[in-house]
Amino acid sequence: MSNPSGTGVTAVIAARIGQSLLVIALTYVFVYFILFALPGDPIGSRINNPLNPIPEEQAAAITAYYNLDRNALEQFWISVTRLFQGDLGFSLATGRPVADLISQGLGETVALAAVALVLALALSLVIAAAAVLAPWKMVRRLAGAFPVLSLSTPSFLAGLLLLQVFAYQLGWFSSIRDEGAKSLLLPAVTLAFGVSAPITQVLIRGLRKAYNEPFITVLRAKGVPEGRIFTGHVLRNASIPALTLFGLTVGELLAGSVIAEAVFNRSGLGFMTEQAVRAQDGPVVQAVVMLVAVVFTTINLLTDLLYPAIDPRMARQRNNRRSAIRPVTNSPSTPRPSTAPEALAR
Amino acid sequence: MNLSRKLTGKRPVSAPAASLLILSLITAVLASGCSTQPGSASDSTDRRGGELVYLDAELSSNTQLQSSGTWQDSAYIQNITDRLIYRDPETLELKPWIAEEWTVSDDGLTYTFLIREGASFSNGQVLDASAVQRNLEWQANGDSAKGIPANNWFPKVSAVTADDAARTVTVQLTTPHAPFLNVLSFWRTSLVADETINAPIEAQSQLTGIIGSGPFTVESEKYGEEIVLTRREGYAWAPPGLENQGEAYLDRITIIPVTEDSVRLGSLRAGEADLIRYVQPSEEQTLTAAGLEVISARGVGNANVWDLRQSAPFLDDIRVRQALQHGINREQIISDLYTENWNAATSILTPGSLGYKDESEKLAFDPEKSGQLLDDAGWTGRDADGFRTRDGEQLHILTYVDVFDSTSKPLFQLIQWQLKQLGVNLEIKETDYANYSTVLADPAVGARRNGWPEADPIRLTVNYSSDHLNAFNLQQPDPVLDALLAEQLTAADTTARTEILGRIQDHIIESAYALPILDDSQIFALQPTLHGLTFGAEARPSFYETWTETK
Numbered sequence: 058m059s060n061p062s063g064t065g066v067t068a069v070i071a072a073r074i075g076q077s078l079l080v081i082a083l084t085y086v087f088v089y090f091i092l093f094a095l096p097g098d099p100i101g102s103r104i105n106n107p108l109n110p111i112p113e114e115q116a117a118a119i120t121a122y123y124n125l126d127r128n129a130l131e132q133f134w135i136s137v138t139r140l141f142q143g144d145l146g147f148s149l150a151t152g153r154p155v156a157d158l159i160s161q162g163l164g165e166t167v168a169l170a171a172v173a174l175v176l177a178l179a180l181s182l183v184i185a186a187a188a189v190l191a192p193w194k195m196v197r198r199l200a201g202a203f204p205v206l207s208l209s210t211p212s213f214l215a216g217l218l219l220l221q222v223f224a225y226q227l228g229w230f231s232s233i234r235d236e237g238a239k240s241l242l243l244p245a246v247t248l249a250f251g252v253s254a255p256i257t258q259v260l261i262r263g264l265r266k267a268y269n270e271p272f273i274t275v276l277r278a279k280g281v282p283e284g285r286i287f288t289g290h291v292l293r294n295a296s297i298p299a300l301t302l303f304g305l306t307v308g309e310l311l312a313g314s315v316i317a318e319a320v321f322n323r324s325g326l327g328f329m330t331e332q333a334v335r336a337q338d339g340p341v342v343q344a345v346v347m348l349v350a351v352v353f354t355t356i357n358l359l360t361d362l363l364y365p366a367i368d369p370r371m372a373r374q375r376n377n378r379r380s381a382i383r384p385v386t387n388s389p390s391t392p393r394p395s396t397a398p399e400a401l402a403r
Numbered sequence: 404m405n406l407s408r409k410l411t412g413k414r415p416v417s418a419p420a421a422s423l424l425i426l427s428l429i430t431a432v433l434a435s436g437c438s439t440q441p442g443s444a445s446d447s448t449d450r451r452g453g454e455l456v457y458l459d460a461e462l463s464s465n466t467q468l469q470s471s472g473t474w475q476d477s478a479y480i481q482n483i484t485d486r487l488i489y490r491d492p493e494t495l496e497l498k499p500w501i502a503e504e505w506t507v508s509d510d511g512l513t514y515t516f517l518i519r520e521g522a523s524f525s526n527g528q529v530l531d532a533s534a535v536q537r538n539l540e541w542q543a544n545g546d547s548a549k550g551i552p553a554n555n556w557f558p559k560v561s562a563v564t565a566d567d568a569a570r571t572v573t574v575q576l577t578t579p580h581a582p583f584l585n586v587l588s589f590w591r592t593s594l595v596a597d598e599t600i601n602a603p604i605e606a607q608s609q610l611t612g613i614i615g616s617g618p619f620t621v622e623s624e625k626y627g628e629e630i631v632l633t634r635r636e637g638y639a640w641a642p643p644g645l646e647n648q649g650e651a652y653l654d655r656i657t658i659i660p661v662t663e664d665s666v667r668l669g670s671l672r673a674g675e676a677d678l679i680r681y682v683q684p685s686e687e688q689t690l691t692a693a694g695l696e697v698i699s700a701r702g703v704g705n706a707n708v709w710d711l712r713q714s715a716p717f718l719d720d721i722r723v724r725q726a727l728q729h730g731i732n733r734e735q736i737i738s739d740l741y742t743e744n745w746n747a748a749t750s751i752l753t754p755g756s757l758g759y760k761d762e763s764e765k766l767a768f769d770p771e772k773s774g775q776l777l778d779d780a781g782w783t784g785r786d787a788d789g790f791r792t793r794d795g796e797q798l799h800i801l802t803y804v805d806v807f808d809s810t811s812k813p814l815f816q817l818i819q820w821q822l823k824q825l826g827v828n829l830e831i832k833e834t835d836y837a838n839y840s841t842v843l844a845d846p847a848v849g850a851r852r853n854g855w856p857e858a859d860p861i862r863l864t865v866n867y868s869s870d871h872l873n874a875f876n877l878q879q880p881d882p883v884l885d886a887l888l889a890e891q892l893t894a895a896d897t898t899a900r901t902e903i904l905g906r907i908q909d910h911i912i913e914s915a916y917a918l919p920i921l922d923d924s925q926i927f928a929l930q931p932t933l934h935g936l937t938f939g940a941e942a943r944p945s946f947y948e949t950w951t952e953t954k
Contacts, residue, residue, distance in 0.1 A: 122550025320663060
């Protein structure tokens with residue numbers, strides 16, 4: 058991009074990316090030393106296991122093998138060096154390569170979370186549209202109450218109910234075996250049901266607010282069809298808070314997967330995390346936290362960068378703020394319209 | 404099938420000879436009972452084939468033979484490996500297996516084993532004298548470069564030599580070690596291929612890294628999802644006493660860890676699984692009513708006991724410890740919390756263990772006696788909560804709920820309530836698996852659950868000798884106890900050892916060092932179409948002779 062505002066945008070993006078990398082690096086250091094400070098580790102419990110007591114001189118050999126006899130800084134250095142060599146190490150509890158565990162867990166969870174997310178969005182849209190647009194008051198009320206219902210239903214209960222009906226009674230699904238894509242459905246429904254509540258609520262509020270905006274009246278007066286008003290204008294206006302929430306929802310999907318995966322016997326990231334935390338399996342916990350940190354900061358980064366695309370006013374605000382801080386001579390007072398809708402809005 | 408009830412009514416038992424071999428009877432009834440049901444095929448070709456779906460309550464966590472070994476891991480290892488010596492779960496006698504015969508020198512220092520011909524590991528390596536030698540050296544010394552400790556049950560070994568031509572392996576000990584042959588029958592001493600011994604500890608920590616010569620081999624494992632075992636083609640070296648001498652009957656075994664209790668039960672009832680492990684006592688009745696079988700497997704070894712730790716306040720007073728001994732109502736524990744598949748401990752060892760002695764009279768519930776003992780010890784005051792006090796101090800004991808036993812929380816709470824009747828404040832804290840050993844390092848913790856099925860009472864020495872773990876945290880070594888614990892290792896013969904073990908049990912219970920609570924039970928539930936499930940002497944399931952009607 059050659060125009061001045063273009064370089065501005067690039068600088069902002071670069072700064073945001075730098076910020077995200079810093080957050081991830083700090084998380085690594087922080088988590089490392091938190092884990093280090095906590096008492097207990099799988100090797101320690103193996104050595105002190107009352108079921109298989111290991112004499113001291115043998116314990117020393119195990120400790121040395123795992124570098125646990127070094128001090129915190131030395132161990133940190135070893136771990137960072139290995140990280141930069143692409144080596145995530147081995148799980149202390151199971152001896153499996155951490156990279157294998159993470160990739161297995163990630164694969165399962167991404168599939169589950171993606172399906173759940175699509176379901177959650179669809180569910181939220183339908184419910185929110187019904188709550189705002191339905192011509193019958195009863196339906197609007199019922200739909201409006203739905204988020205409360207889904208929020209107050211514990212997801213393990215929802216999951217067990219689904220299992221009871223669709224696996225044990227009807228036999229349509231296996232409760233224990235991985236049947237590929239089919240196995241995703243029940244846990245995804247469980248997850249979607251849980252995470253859809255906040256999205257639905259925010260959407261309902263946004264839709265109501267947008268419909269009260271004066272420009273809707275203008276559009277109606279212009280004869281724009283209701284469908285286009287909803288998809289092209291109302292939804293667009295209502296979607297900024299929903300997008301913010303979307304970022305948070307990804308986090309919630311990761312957290313919620315612990316329960317869905319436990320109930321539906323899936324070995325995804327939630328399950329790996331639960332196992333690793335239970336055993337205080339440092340290398341695995343560290344890797345999981347890092348992964349989550351990377352996912353979170355990336356999603357945050359993306360949503361931040363997406364806002365201006367949806368609502369160009371934000372880009373303008375940002376540029377104004379930038380010029381306020383660093384008044385540059387060549388910055389034009391009004392940026393060129395970057396998107397077609399924006400041009401239309403003028 | 405209610406095995407334990409069948410059992411108690413059966414056989415006329417003559418006191419010392421029987422030694423109450425509860426587990427062996429269970430497995431005997433089980434093995435015979437299951438395979439001779441009316442209408443069931445007796446022809447082995449009919450038994451052949453089919454798949455067993457086994458839902459375990461826990462995940463495989465670490466299979467490294469010397470350093471780890473959770474209950475579930477040892478159960479899997481049992482089915483994919485063989486051992487030198489077979490311990491008949493029925494008679495508890497040691498019988499030939501990979502070792503056709505053995506001799507022990509008169510001084511108890513030289514063991515010579517004759518290795519059978521024709522056995523091989525699943526990777527093709529011949530299981531010969533050299534392979535056995537390699538295993539025994541590895542077990543005896545560990546491999547410190549790989550972080551692998553020695554087998555803690557092993558004696559000090561000065562040399563192991565092999566003669567492949569004569570098929571003999573000779574083990575030279577530095578001191579006599581009476582438990583040695585039992586230890587060689589134990590799952591921890593399973594024979595593995597050189598490939599496993601040479602592998603790093605991380606590879607050995609996974610079931611796929613254990614290459615044995617057993618009736619099943621590990622086909623695959625997907626962490627947390629399933630382990631698939633398949634029949635070893637050409638397996639022909641089962642312990643000679645078994646009915647089946649060829650390959651296992653089942654084509655494959657799929658082990659799926661299902662940690663969620665309700666899902667495990669639901670899946671079994673829905674017919675998705677053939678066998679599940681670990682059923683809460685409260686569920687047993689429901690399952691039986693639904694037409695499923697419930698089996699209780701109790702291994703020989705250490706009973707489920709509370710070690711009282713004398714580093715904790717007030718527990719150095721024998722009167723307090725004895726008051727606890729008589730203040731626990733074991734029958735109430737069984738009747739209120741458990742089922743007939745469980746029983747109260749009658750000693751620190753379980754019935755059937757070498758040297759087991761019934762101590763139940765010394766453990767009789769007698770709250771009056773307990774009250775008297777506590778009065779004598781000066782605990783005569785009462786505080787506002789009804790707990791006993793002495794010089795303004797409350798009679799307070801701290802314990803942590805055992806993380807290894809999933810039925811233990813209600814058990815601890817009932818004992819807490821029982822002790823409250825005596826005026827003793829038992830405080831129960833909880834922690835997780837990773838922190839359990841750390842919190843127990845606190846000398847103020849007064850009681851700790853202990854006990855597990857074991858091949859040999861050598862564990863008494865490992866646990867309680869002041870040279871070893873000193874699990875009672877005795878502040879001054881007890882010379883009588885130490886001497887007995889040392890003597891049992893070097894006892895000249897079984898009769899002498901039995902007598903010493905009896906004295907160890909007498910001494911520990913009379914001193915109220917430990918409170919026996921329960922005999923460890925593993926509860927399985929299975930489809931009625933599954934037959935021939937047996938258990939090793941340490942209550943690990945064996946699928947070698949298991950077969951299913953559903954192919």
